[in-house]
Amino acid sequence: MTSTEKPEAAPDLETGDFIRQIVAEDLQAGKHNNIRTRFPPEPNGYLHIGHAKSICLNFGIAAETKGRCHLRFDDTNPESESEEYVRAIKEDVRWLGFDWGKHLYYASDYFEQMYECAVKLIRDGNAYVCDLTPEQFKPYRGVPTRPGKQSPHRERGIQENLDLFQRMRAGEFPDGAYVLRAKIDMASPNLHLRDPALYRIKRAHHHRTGDRWCIYPTYDFAHGLEDSFEGITHSLCTLEFEVHRPLYDWLLDALEVYHPRQIEFSRLNLSYTVMSKRKLLQLVEEKRVAGWDDPRIPTLAGLRRRGYTPTSIRRFCRRIGVTKFDGVTDMALLEHTLRDELNQTAPRVMAVLDPVKLVIDNYPENQPEIMSAINNPEDPGAGTRDIPFGRELYIERDDFMESAPSKFRRLTPGREVRLRYAYIVECTGCEKDADGVVHTVHCRYDPATRGGTAPDGRKVRGTIHWVPASEAVKAPVRLYDRLFLCPDPNDVSEGGSFLDHLNPHSLESVTAYIEPGLRNAAAGDRYQFERRGYFFVDPLDSQPGTPVFNRIAPLRDPWSAKKAAGDRRRGER
């Protein structure tokens, strides 16, 4: 329960979302003295930013009320769960900035207690052992518009139920031979109340309990009990569990145990990506992406690898709010939140991603000089740094145009631009290879403009970045773009797949020229490459002295946005 930043940690219960308001009311009414929430992931996949919303909500409320939030693994289905996921989930929650302290729990720790609860249910005539397989039970359950009918085993005697259930546990029956059902109402309009399964026989090796059990509780039976055992006050979950709430309540009432309140909110949906565990797993397994930490997918591991900060994700989760409306949040908001933070904190450097040589024809040979550059205009305390300058430089290819429109504020013959922190230069022309591709641009500099200011006060519209040709350092840079081409990849036509919407250019790898000082960038550092975007020194692929950069997000760029829009209008690509 950390989250130490002031704007986030301030109690926000009065003006908060509907859940925080309920919590505040319960506190005020004296219903609870200490708020207890929980984040209950099933360890069968990696956490994504949708989980971050839940984590921030649960840990956030606990922090704001000085209560506590439990991290609880809901490991009731051993078939798809594993220790690797447990490890990764803990790492992600910690990275996000939250601390469960000593309150780490596992549903599997409660298996014995849960078994006792099941026995009580049977004793009280609230549960029975049923022989029907899922397929056989289906017709009994009925359909939404028609009531179901009673299982032939519904009126089995209590003693027989007790005996059967005990033998289920003892391993006397094969998988699926019997199931323990709640005895509720086969005519209920809520399907979840038509004698739902509580325990199933499943000989699967559990990552924590090994082979001690061959029966496992279902989510519906287990979850409320976990909440009850832990004294959870507010059990927050997503909308799809709304129809389960009557069952949650029924179980806790039937068992006569402490009864937390379940409240549902809408899960996070983000445009231009997919969030379901199934689809993320598919992307990973089919190697459409490099792994669970591929910087293009919205897993926390992926966002971390991309370079997103925990702070920006927490702030994002705060800004999207919490409601019951099932909408789609624009990916642009996430990017904005990241830029908003890094604009304040990231040191500026110059790096040329698509280089072309610039020769200053009237600049003396062999007379390099040193230019002083500001590290962060938003943070005067960040100081300055020195960058070597010379006659030959690299600049961005798209900062030169042989014949340019009047709005183009960069290099084009006959016009002046400023080389950032260096001199004002006037473009004189270019050289091309046999294919007509520009390889060298020529210009002349004004020696009176050292540092970039003109003594005569003349205005220069454009400023471009550069690196010295002789001392620039080559560095691999990965330019990430959205993984999908359309806002809603799940919207597929008949027979289609979300994979059809994959963006074939979601990753472009280039070799950039970076300013020499950047050679020593440390893994995990974040920079703003001026005029280009925010970049992260990849912690896995970088070596001391040879950094590898991931683009976290490009800078806002009205010029190229307008240009792209113009191209689209003209039907170009």
Place this chain on the structure above:
RNA sequence: UGCCCGAUGGUGUAAUGGUAGCACACGGCCCUUUGGAGGCCAGAGUCUAGGUUCGAGUCCUAGUCGGGCAACCA
């Protein structure tokens, strides 16, 4: 055609019976040694129909549209 839930600008949200506000996105302008940042301006919203009320985005009724529910998944 059963039950549950939802609906406020393009998007996400606020207003808790009393002036529909904020942010993102988009457009324009200003400023700028990052076409970044910043500043200013604009457009754009209470799903529909009834009802209650001095007054309804808010309460009631009906409808429309959207989502969820028929695993021994969670």
